[in-house]
Amino acid sequence: MDKLLEIKDLSVRLLTAYGVARGVRGVSLEIGEGEIVGIVGESGCGKTLTAKSVLGLHNPERAEVGGSILFRTKSGETVDIAKLKQKELQKIRGKEISMVLQDSSTALSPIITVGRQMEDVILAHRDIKRPEARETAAGLLESVGISEPRMRLKCLPGELSGGQLQRVCIAMAMSSEPRLLLCDEPTTALDSVTQAQILELLKKLSKERNMAVLIVTHNFSAVKRICDRVYVMYAGLIAESGTAEEVTKSPKHRYTADLLKSIPTAEKKDRLESVAGSLPDVYGDISGCPYAPRCKSACEGCLKGVSMTEFSPTHFAACIKGGDFGG
Numbered sequence: 001m002d003k004l005l006e007i008k009d010l011s012v013r014l015l016t017a018y019g020v021a022r023g024v025r026g027v028s029l030e031i032g033e034g035e036i037v038g039i040v041g042e043s044g045c046g047k048t049l050t051a052k053s054v055l056g057l058h059n060p061e062r063a064e065v066g067g068s069i070l071f072r073t074k075s076g077e078t079v080d081i082a083k084l085k086q087k088e089l090q091k092i093r094g095k096e097i098s099m100v101l102q103d104s105s106t107a108l109s110p111i112i113t114v115g116r117q118m119e120d121v122i123l124a125h126r127d128i129k130r131p132e133a134r135e136t137a138a139g140l141l142e143s144v145g146i147s148e149p150r151m152r153l154k155c156l157p158g159e160l161s162g163g164q165l166q167r168v169c170i171a172m173a174m175s176s177e178p179r180l181l182l183c184d185e186p187t188t189a190l191d192s193v194t195q196a197q198i199l200e201l202l203k204k205l206s207k208e209r210n211m212a213v214l215i216v217t218h219n220f221s222a223v224k225r226i227c228d229r230v231y232v233m234y235a236g237l238i239a240e241s242g243t244a245e246e247v248t249k250s251p252k253h254r255y256t257a258d259l260l261k262s263i264p265t266a267e268k269k270d271r272l273e274s275v276a277g278s279l280p281d282v283y284g285d286i287s288g289c290p291y292a293p294r295c296k297s298a299c300e301g302c303l304k305g306v307s308m309t310e311f312s313p314t315h316f317a318a319c320i321k322g323g324d325f326g327g
């Protein structure tokens with residue numbers, strides 16, 4: 001599979017009134033053409049900052065971005081998004097790479113019809129007239145599984161359900177025929193049945209259009225459902241990466257293993273083990289394994305520093321124990 005995106009040693013330092021917050025401390029990840037990749041980790045580990053970096057959304061006056069974000073454009077050229085000027089970013093943002101956010105209600109204006117908002121987005125990408133844009137909008141709604149699309153186009157966002165609105169946002173993101181779709185917690189605000197439907201929709205669109213998807217989530221069930229590969233993040237770093245099956249069935253990092261134990265499943269609804277403790281201070285330095293203060297398998301060696309170990313050609317983890325956690 002050809003590489004579409006390759007992030008190398010990404011760091012994001014946020015310049016705040018309290019000092020420099022090190023939201024991302026050195027993330028490397030890659031996505032192939034048409035691949036569905038998950039980033040999973042608990043709140044505050046740097047998932048959104050990583051996804052926003054791919055769209056070059058940080059304010060340069062308040063954030064320092066280090067490392068490189070190499071993206072292969074439609075024309076076959078490789079650009080480093082971390083180094084592009086705003087004008088060059090505009091050629092990629094919302095066109096070759098689109099984003100769907102957690103809460104669709106914040107992405108849409110409540111006082112403008114869905115149709116008008118979709119048309120405006122379509123007209124921004126395509127050299128066509130409004131009636132044609134309306135036809136395109138109806139087709140896009142149909143492709144994301146919305147029934148009676150022409151009628152829905154006349155609705156205000158408040159007249160649609162949360163699941164329908166998320167479908168509208170996905171349809172809008174698809175209007176530029178992106179090669180990479182970034183989804184930041186796209187299903188968190190939805191009930192479990194609708195969550196499953198939206199995930200299936202993303203999978204279907206990815207396959208039909210050979211579109212890569214980077215999905216940010218807290219949720220390992222979503223990873224198992226649609227991802228080809230997954231990166232587990234902790235404290236602004238990658239703790240583990242592998243195929244969805246490798247990481248969920250045979251975790252090699254103690255943090256991944258603990259996260260997996262904390263997910264409810266049909267068999268262990270009442271026996272959840274929460275991960276005690278919290279992430280390291282985002283303003284502080286980290287030496288050794290960042291998970292050591294919370295890790296029940298920690299030993300002296302973990303404090304000296306841990307490097308990525310290969311467990312298979314696709315499976316890597318930065319943990320001394322390498323899956324042998326001793327119960």
Ligand SMILES: Nc1ncnc2c1ncn2[C@@H]1O[C@H](COP(=O)(O)OP(=O)(O)OP(=O)(O)O)[C@@H](O)[C@H]1O
Nearest residue numbers: 014016021023042043044045046047048049050282
């Ligand atoms: N603008 C900012 N200024 C200061 N700190 C920030 C800023 N944005 C993010 N951070 C910090 O950087 C860290 C990573 O933030 P990020 O939003 O990427 O987390 P996340 O993994 O997406 O969490 P969640 O699952 O809650 O959305 C957090 O500690 C957060 O508080």
Ligand code: SF4
Nearest residue numbers: 289292295302319320
């Ligand atoms: S390296 Fe050590 S502290 Fe870190 S997760 Fe593995 S066992 Fe725990």
Ligand SMILES: [Mg+2]
Nearest residue numbers: 047048049184
């Ligand atoms: Mg987030």
